[in-house]
Amino acid sequence: MFGRISQERWHAAQALEESEWNHQGIVEAEWHEIVNKYQKVFAELEHSLGLTQDTMILDVGCGPTIITRLFKQGRRYAFDPLLYNLHQAQTIAQDNTNLMTARGEEMPFAKSCFDVAVCRNVLDHTQYPAQVLAEMHRTVKPNGKFFISLYTYAPFVTFVKKIGERISFLRNVAHPFTFTPDEFKVMIGQSGIQVEREWLIHEGVHSTDYGKIPPPLPDRSVRNRLIIWLNANVFRSKWFVREYAFLASAK
């Protein structure tokens, strides 16, 4: 139901992702956004999940930000297909996380080795989201937990974005998939993971969301003016996009 895309389409998304990450200041802006949005939730999770120094934590599609750094305890493993292409790799490698270059569809870990898997803002970037969830299920212990978050869109916006995916000039190249909050939940349920709790992390595009709200552009072409207008008047609207996070466990 949620599909998979071709290797070619996925590589196009990843090429754009890589160039976005390599813009000056993006990693810092993203980290700042993550701290703003998730610090409290992670502090609460750290407590409620009873994390210890030995808790095995997996960060799926960690990018250069590695959101699991927000946990003060635990043994962190993090991977991303782009990791060693990123200029920031040197900096993040110093952060005491076991880093790997890998894809979520085929994780380089044995069955049941993690207590907690975290996957933030990744599934709509992958080639086969349901397979990534299946791999998370495989690698997390039967009594382990999953913290999965994603930008989701209102049904009408999702419909338009799905149509846009089929029309090259309308395509959101970095995001091959678009989900409504309900579709996101159904997809999680179909992977054998049961949602226990949910958070509405943010509504509307966050002011530091990269690539979406550029500071005044030197090029005041009609196209750029339109992008700025859409960013300010449409994408920032609460109804347009919602970032949801779910805490789940294996059924």
Ligand SMILES: C[S@@+](CC[C@H](N)C(=O)[O-])C[C@H]1O[C@@H](n2cnc3c(N)ncnc32)[C@H](O)[C@@H]1O
């Ligand atoms: C928007 S970034 C989010 C990074 C990080 N989780 C965060 O919240 O800042 C999406 C990430 O998903 C990664 N990604 C894309 N396809 C993937 C796949 N098949 N498996 C794992 N990660 C993937 C990308 O390389 C990219 O770093």
